[in-house]
Amino acid sequence: MSGAQPSTGAPSVGGVPLDRCLPALRALEPRAQACYVYDLDALDARARRFAAAFAPLGALCAYALKANALAALLERLRERGFGADAVSLGELELAAAAGFRAPARVLNGNGRTVAEADWVAREGVALVNADLVEELDLLQAAAARAERRVRVALRVNPGVETAGHRYIATGDDEAKFGIAPSEALEAWAARARWPRLDVDGIHVHVGSQILDPVPLERSLEVALELAAESARRGSPLGLVNLGGGFGVDYEGRGVEFPLERYAAGVLARAAGRGLAWVVEPGRWLVAPVGMLVCEVLWVKRRGARRFVVLSAGMNDLIRPALYHARHRIVALRPRPGALEPAMVVGPVCESADLFAEDAPLPPLEPGDPVALLDAGAYGAAMASTYNGRGRLAELVAEGGRLTRARAGETPADLAARTRNDTIAW
Numbered sequence: 243m244s245g246a247q248p249s250t251g252a253p254s255v256g257g258v259p260l261d262r263c264l265p266a267l268r269a270l271e272p273r274a275q276a277c278y279v280y281d282l283d284a285l286d287a288r289a290r291r292f293a294a295a296f297a298p299l300g301a302l303c304a305y306a307l308k309a310n311a312l313a314a315l316l317e318r319l320r321e322r323g324f325g326a327d328a329v330s331l332g333e334l335e336l337a338a339a340a341g342f343r344a345p346a347r348v349l350n351g352n353g354r355t356v357a358e359a360d361w362v363a364r365e366g367v368a369l370v371n372a373d374l375v376e377e378l379d380l381l382q383a384a385a386a387r388a389e390r391r392v393r394v395a396l397r398v399n400p401g402v403e404t405a406g407h408r409y410i411a412t413g414d415d416e417a418k419f420g421i422a423p424s425e426a427l428e429a430w431a432a433r434a435r436w437p438r439l440d441v442d443g444i445h446v447h448v449g450s451q452i453l454d455p456v457p458l459e460r461s462l463e464v465a466l467e468l469a470a471e472s473a474r475r476g477s478p479l480g481l482v483n484l485g486g487g488f489g490v491d492y493e494g495r496g497v498e499f500p501l502e503r504y505a506a507g508v509l510a511r512a513a514g515r516g517l518a519w520v521v522e523p524g525r526w527l528v529a530p531v532g533m534l535v536c537e538v539l540w541v542k543r544r545g546a547r548r549f550v551v552l553s554a555g556m557n558d559l560i561r562p563a564l565y566h567a568r569h570r571i572v573a574l575r576p577r578p579g580a581l582e583p584a585m586v587v588g589p590v591c592e593s594a595d596l597f598a599e600d601a602p603l604p605p606l607e608p609g610d611p612v613a614l615l616d617a618g619a620y621g622a623a624m625a626s627t628y629n630g631r632g633r634l635a636e637l638v639a640e641g642g643r644l645t646r647a648r649a650g651e652t653p654a655d656l657a658a659r660t661r662n663d664t665i666a667w
């Protein structure tokens with residue numbers, strides 16, 4: 243967000259004052275109580291910075307749609323030269339609809355289906371990351387049916403641990419993803435078993451919200467050692483996919499992932515190896531450009547505690563409930579008075595609907611506008627309709643223009659899916 247400062251009021255997104263977004267949306271959605279707003283100017287700047295860091299490597303920077311697949315964001319990233327990293331048939335189709343062409347598409351995921359395999363064989367992708375060796379048989383069959391070739395990287399679990407919640411750690415021995423290095427070496431050596439596949443890549447992705455580059459550097463070393471070992475065994479690799487995981491400064495403490503230093507380190511290690519490179523950033527690109535804007539519904543005091551009940555809840559932003567993640571909370575029109583800790587909760591009937599236990603906030607009254615910062619990644623993308631709450635509208639702001647990029651869901655939208663269809667079995 244351009245100029246988002248905790249509790250100082252009047253921050254703006256894409257040239258639009260943040261406190262104007264929800265009232266403006268009500269011209270289209272009179273009952274809207276909250277919305278997501280993304281700053282396209284800020285996205286543009288981050289996309290350029292990321293692309294510049296990895297340009298010397300010639301890497302395909304495939305944006306991980308799982309972080310946020312809003313078409314307006316996808317189109318902007320495509321225009322900035324990014325590819326698309328999908329994890330499902332749905333995301334493959336969203337990527338294609340947003341204009342990502344075959345050489346820019348990557349397919350990930352640990353539950354490969356025949357439908358996904360057929361889609362990639364028919365429509366084309368740059369790469370599939372296979373999560374187990376048996377998946378190669380499925381891909382081979384699909385490629386044969388389509389009479390096409392498919393390039394495949396094997397996702398290797400490098401046994402690298404990362405900091406943070408275990409639900410966002412994917413590279414240690416407990417994680418469900420990937421295969422053991424020894425299995426990968428055997429599969430690369432046996433690649434002739436899958437004549438329609440180019441099984442010449444390695445994929446590593448050790449976790450998300452990583453601020454210390456050391457685990458990423460260690461997984462790079464594991465990938466390079468395995469590539470060298472496979473070459474010694476007569477099966478050289480052609481591609482290394484380093485995954486994503488680049489973290490952002492949720493706490494606003496100026497602690498940033500050292501993107502340029504990390505990319506320069508990869509470039510130095512890449513020299514002379516003749517490998518193609520892929521990276522899969524998600525959060526780093528979109529988290530800081532998105533805000534969840536809502537209002538205070540109630541302020542309740544119990545003993546010494548102040549509870550602030552917001553109009554947005556865990557169904558709109560589940561990261562705090564799911565990962566104990568914390569988002570900075572900002573009063574958009576702060577009233578005069580001292581900051582005082584507040585337990586900030588949502589209106590969902592769950593005790594886990596808790597955004598912060600002790601957010602320092604100014605005096606607040608019902609109706610006051612509030613924003614949760616850095617909500618652009620894994621926010622709207624993970625939203626649900628729990629408690630009969632439709633998913634929120636998503637707005638984009640750029641150069642002072644505000645656009646509704648996705649309509650919010652009304653109770654009527656939810657009811658419209660009710661059926662009474664007899665099914666022959």
Ligand SMILES: Cc1ncc(COP(=O)(O)O)c(C=O)c1O
Nearest residue numbers: 306447450486487522523524525
């Ligand atoms: C395989 C893979 N690549 C890329 C990403 C994107 O990660 P991040 O948003 O942390 O950059 C993920 C997310 O978990 C992933 O599983």
